[in-house]
Amino acid sequence: MPIVEKSLVSVDRVEHLEVEGIDVSGDWNTFLRSRVVTDLDVKIADWVKGQPQGETISRCWQCGTCTAGCCLHTDYGLEEFNPRYFIYLAQIGYEEELRRYASTIWRCVSCNKCVERCPKGVKVEEVIHTIGTYLELSGGAAESPADRFDRAYTENLLGRGILDEAALFRTYERLEGRRTPARELLRLGLTLLKSGRLHTGPFAHRTRGWNRMRKVLEAKLTEDRARRRASVPAPPVPSGRKP
Amino acid sequence: MNPILVLGGGPAGLSAASELAALGAPTLLVERESYLGGNPVRWHYSLLAPDLRPAEEVIGALLERVEGDARIERRLSTTLTKAELGSHGYRVTLATADASETRDVAAVVLATGFDHFDSRRKFEYGYGRFPDVVDFKELEGMLHDNKLVRPSDGQRPHRIAWVLCVGSRDLQVGNPWCCRLGCVVSIKQAVEVRQKHPEVDAYIYYMDIRTYGLWEDLYWKSMQEYGIKFIRGRIGAVTLAEGGSRLLATGEDTILSRPTEVPFDMIVLASGMEASAGTKQVAELFGVPVGPEGFLTPRLTDLNPVDSGLPGVFLAGAATGPKAIPDAVTEGMGAALRAYQYARD
Known part of the structure; x- marks a missing residue:
């Protein structure tokens, strides 16, 4: 379906399309991938929860206090840096969407205001860095x-x-x-x-x-990296009844 | 003194009867079903929130107080068919399947309770059509019997969704009120499932979580200790997926602002509470005012929540609105005291 809302287009959602030898991707007749969430997966949340720095992830109830006070999101105006959202994507296992922020996550300056303010005791700064680590170790992110x-x-x-x-x-x-x-x-x-x-x-x-x-x-770095990489679960399997 | 009539043998009625007996008043406990205990016994409730004590233990203690007391006359499988105000108290007609009798009673406690919302009325959820869409009370029965399986094929489900506010907060079915218990009971059920079967993934679809007061603790624990996931959004429809072997919950994830169509092995509907048929019937017999929601209305909900405003008629439990067992027990006590005072004077 051609879309008129250009703001909805982000690079990785553009379908590349060639019609009769002419590349029409990314132009007025840009195509979007389906935006429907078709599965839920506990894999990422379980991995993050299993790390010493990530164990408070399961407490998050998405109030947004962390993002509201985030110096990157609010003060610096980097809207796409949204710790609450990163946590949610990890919780529901929406890896495809989360991967778009694989690099953004690391822009956190660790001011820890979020940790200070979280009403549920989520160590937000540590949790999102753990999510970033998961993405890094499980690979596939384009280098920014x-x-x-x-x-x-x-x-x-x-x-x-x-x-x-x-x-x-x-x-x-x-x-x-x-x-x-x-x-x-x-x-x-x-x-x-x-x-x-x-x-x-x-x-x-x-x-x-x-x-x-x-x-x-x-x-030490090589050893750490190998150990953490080994702990990352296998890539997602197509949705369906689990064995 | 003529006996004081307690109508309804659920938690509120049992509590009222045992308190009246303790005050030394002769008590007549009338129940339309063939057993005492009300909905918790009828549907085999498993553990009760928030302390996760078996329902049998809690209701059992109430039953023991009532059954062990000679001052309480119990009438099962009996309904009230007529009530007339006399000079002091009421003349009532009690009917069983094959007989009826007239009795004079000094005062009346109405503890006629609630019925679970009939989830078939939310037809878009497929309850009654898809065997793996189960109701709140059916899951209670499964947990009680320790048999968590899909009704369709007897297999253990891998992923379960709870849908909150089914038949509550919903003008489409004419029930705009909150059932007060859907949140905490769904969370309790999910915790119970994860305690027994940690391999089962549990998701709760919600609009708000209303685990008010100290119940919040169970909600927090469900996330921290049991890894239950909460998805904000109301499921719009349930259909079949994967050749009919699974259910597909269609909704919007309102945190993502995206449509979701996620397959589940089993879907549990948190069906709400409505005034029971018995409650509606006694409202007519005694002329107790009924609110727009269909529950009995106390004269003063703040100062006198157990007084109907009619002479000698007192109210307790879920007949006046959705209520948890502890509240029903407390109101049973309050109504017993007020009824005793009335009968004595």
């Missing part, structure tokens, strides 16, 4: 610029044990496939160097004994 930045940041930090801003910027630009003009970089870099706020190249800080520390850290 924020995800790429996180990756660059982690690599950078693991490299020397301390942040090198210039290197971080270069890595991120490479991952993003874009390039800031050299003149602009030079101007910015020199200003920061002069004011003593940039430590890179010969001036870079180092963490003493980092190589040994790094091995331990990397081993």
